[in-house]
Amino acid sequence: MSNNRQSPPANKLIIAISSRALFDLRESHQVYEEQGVEAFSAYQIERENDVLPKGEAFSLVEKFLQINERLGGEPRVEVILLSRNSADTGLRVFNSIEHYGLRISRAAFCNGGSPYRYISPFGCHLFLSTDGSDVRRALEQGIAAATLIPGGARQRGDEVLRFAFDGDAVIFSDEAEQIFKREGLAAFTTAERASAKQPLQGGPFKGFLEALQHLQGEFEAERCPIRTALVTARSAPAHERVIRTLRAWNIRIDESIFLGGLPKGEFLRAFGADVFFDDQPNHCASAAQHVATGHVPHGIANLED
Incomplete structure (x- = not known):
């Protein structure tokens, strides 16, 4: 790089x-x-x-x-x-x-x-x-x-700008996702539980999220025209490492949704995302039926492309 x-x-x-x-x-x-x-x-x-x-x-x-x-x-x-x-x-x-x-x-x-x-x-x-x-x-x-x-853009009724992000290989590195892809869910869960207090490395969108939060800080919280959401397939107990990582980075995300493998589209629509970023093509194709979606071709999920 x-x-x-x-x-x-x-x-x-x-x-x-x-x-x-x-x-x-x-x-x-x-x-x-x-x-x-x-x-x-x-x-x-x-x-x-x-x-x-x-x-x-x-x-x-x-x-x-x-x-x-x-x-x-x-x-x-x-x-x-x-x-x-x-x-x-x-x-x-x-x-x-x-x-x-x-x-x-x-x-x-x-x-x-x-x-x-x-x-x-x-x-x-x-x-x-x-x-x-x-x-x-x-x-x-x-x-x-x-x-x-193509096909996911929707005109939202208010002026609030809503960014939604997947976690692994987008905000965070794909280090945990590599274990999941190669060894399966049980190994991933075990590894994340063991590393719960060890912050993840930053992914390609960490810097953008930091800059976005800095801009949010220019507004009073109740009047801020920007909202952020983490929408991830993770669930307990793999949630702890994510929360501790964001805390270590001093980054605040407005909403965090841990779906445990559920499809993300309906949740993104409920959040009202103006754009959603995900590394996995199949997740992007599903999300694009509901909101504007950007594929992030980064990490192990994209090595086959």
Whole structure:
């Protein structure tokens, strides 16, 4: 894993997002897939004043940017647009951003190249994309990243931004999950009971969760527009190590749900998650029927991919 990433700007939380995650570009992407780059460019230029439909992460981004309005003063959150489009064809994207009133001013248009290499220079805490290869590269740089799964986005009725996370291989390392995958549930339970007072190592989303909590601290608890939830398949007695790990890290999560193997979807919908992050593809596919879901291709569950 690279350790050369730039430190994020102090007191600012930055999310990088691909244009295909922010807007629904399926129609134009089909033109690209079937007819090539030139046809795609012509298609976008001809329609550059046509507003793009909202994508999987639109509601998340909208709520995220509203945090600046609540705090006033110097902006505390920022969204960076990263795109494989050229700047010329990307004009339609920026026109759509302006139409919806999103305060996004920084972008990288890479004309067919991968934009992941700009995530670190921009100082991003989180990268959301529909391209799994870009997401894997971001994770290799030590940046929290997830591949958004189509179909899960829902428009929520309030302005509270709700992040939900799986535990192992997302917030925490996959050290415990490795035992479960290789030796089974009984060995996992025994190992976790024995290690209950030993904090787990951090996973790819630990830094993002820390930055998110720092931002939450800017608000009075009862008026905070951000809520977090841990939604994990763990159950007693494997819950103790998780609780003690978060305590050791001095990280507070608003809600913790230990499901003991139950499907997560209904619980995520009850929480009202704007996005849920999980490392296991089957859990993501199930959750995406209820809420916007990001697959984190990290850890032992993804070695076969």
